Amino acid sequence: MRMTPVAEPSGMNDLPDLRSSAGSLAQRIHHVLRGAILDLTFPPGAPLRKAELAQRFGVSRAPVTEAIAILAAEGLVVAMPQVTARVAPLSVAALREETFLRSAIEGAVVEQVAQTRTEAQLAQLGRNLRLQELLVEDGDTRGFFEADMEFHALLQGFTGLDRVSDFAAQVSLQLHRARQLLLPEAGRPAETIVEHREVFEGIRRQDAPAAVKAMRFHLGQLVPYLKPLEQTYPRYFREG
Structure with missing residues (x-):
C-alpha cells in the first residue's frame, strides 16, 4: 500500500490569535497550540521554543510553560529541559490502542443511539452525510475532515x-493526527462515506448489532494504513 506524502505545514506563522479562544492566558495558549498540533501545523518532532512562542503571543514565558506542561500531560508534547519542548512523535502501538478504545466507546454509542434515535436526529445525520458527499465532490479535504468529526460528535x-x-x-488525540495524514489518500474519503452510511442505516432501522458492526468496521479501517503511514513519514513516528 503506497502513500503520497502531504505537503509540509508552515508552522508558527499559521497560529491564530489568542483572542480566538477563551479562559486564562495559559488556557488560551494551550488551546491554540493543541489545535496546531492536532492539525499538524506543528508536526510530530517540531520544536516548541518557549521564547519564540512567548514573543509570538506577546506574553511572558510563564503561561507558555504552563500550557506546554498541560500538553505534555496529554501526551502531545515531550517536555525538555530549559526552553525547548518537542511535539510528541506518533507511535503505531499507541494508535492501535486508541483504535481499540475508540471502537469500544463508539460501539456503545451507536448501540444506544440505534435504540433511542428520533426522526429529528436521523435528519441531522442525513444532512451531515449529504454535506460529506458534497465536500468530497469539491475535493475539500479539510472541510470533509470537519464534517466527518461532526458525524461522530x-x-x-x-x-x-x-x-x-x-x-x-x-x-483519540494520536488518531486525530494520524488521520490528518491519511485522509488526503485518493479514495479514502469516499470509502469513509460508504462506511458512515452503513452506520446510519443500522441506526435508521434500529438494528443495534448492525450499527455496532458497521462502526467497528469503520474505525478499524485505519489499522491496515498504520505501517504504510510509518514508512511514508518515518520522522513522524517512534519505534514501538
Whole structure:
C-alpha cells in the first residue's frame, strides 16, 4: 500500500490569535497550540521554543510553560529541559490502542443511539452525510475532515451523556493526527462515506448489532494504513 506524502505545514506563522479562544492566558495558549498540533501545523518532532512562542503571543514565558506542561500531560508534547519542548512523535502501538478504545466507546454509542434515535436526529445525520458527499465532490479535504468529526460528535451527543464526547476526544488525540495524514489518500474519503452510511442505516432501522458492526468496521479501517503511514513519514513516528 503506497502513500503520497502531504505537503509540509508552515508552522508558527499559521497560529491564530489568542483572542480566538477563551479562559486564562495559559488556557488560551494551550488551546491554540493543541489545535496546531492536532492539525499538524506543528508536526510530530517540531520544536516548541518557549521564547519564540512567548514573543509570538506577546506574553511572558510563564503561561507558555504552563500550557506546554498541560500538553505534555496529554501526551502531545515531550517536555525538555530549559526552553525547548518537542511535539510528541506518533507511535503505531499507541494508535492501535486508541483504535481499540475508540471502537469500544463508539460501539456503545451507536448501540444506544440505534435504540433511542428520533426522526429529528436521523435528519441531522442525513444532512451531515449529504454535506460529506458534497465536500468530497469539491475535493475539500479539510472541510470533509470537519464534517466527518461532526458525524461522530452528533452520535456521541445523541446519547445525552455529557462526558462521552470529551472522553472520546481524549482517547483519540494520536488518531486525530494520524488521520490528518491519511485522509488526503485518493479514495479514502469516499470509502469513509460508504462506511458512515452503513452506520446510519443500522441506526435508521434500529438494528443495534448492525450499527455496532458497521462502526467497528469503520474505525478499524485505519489499522491496515498504520505501517504504510510509518514508512511514508518515518520522522513522524517512534519505534514501538
